[in-house]
Amino acid sequence: MAERMCIVTREVRDEAQLLRFVRGPNGEVVPDLARKLPGRGVWVSLNSKILAEAVRKKAFARGFHAETSVSPDLPDIVARLLRQQALSLISLAKKAGEATAGFMKVEEMLGRGRAAILLHAAEASADGCRKLDKLLQPGVKRLTLFHSHDLDLAFGRSNVIHAAVAKGGLAEKLLVAARRIEMFEGQTGPEGPEETE
Incomplete structure (x- = not known):
């Protein structure tokens, strides 16, 4: 990936460690997470505090060299x-048959060595997490980024506490997306969450 400069810190970073923004037709700042929108883009480090600083210091107007409106709640x-x-x-993985939810089904996927990611809802009980964590094989990532109601929407059912995503392309994309969330929220550095040993 190409390297770009953050408009706040002036650090040159890989695009994966930055957020791209474009200027909309009415002069508003538009997030471009996929990095595909047309027009001149400006880049901000993938960190909520740095993005808040960009809003506060009017860095977008300087970056675009034009009057720009920015929502104060952009972060x-x-x-x-x-x-x-x-x-x-996660929803795509479920529809493709590459994700499952429910303690027993997750336990089965982990036991067969098919899982790349183990998802625990943020409010999952320590006992249930511990039982499934014992089945983790090397290289399987454990994520607790989402609440049960978020996972409910992704799986199209209620009360999803534990889920797993099978090895494959969607799991790899999900890990990249999870790493970006963690970086943005300040939970981890660019290298991402630790794998199980």
């Missing part, structure tokens, strides 16, 4: 969009 909007992006990947 919250981006956080929501990053989570929606990851949840849509």
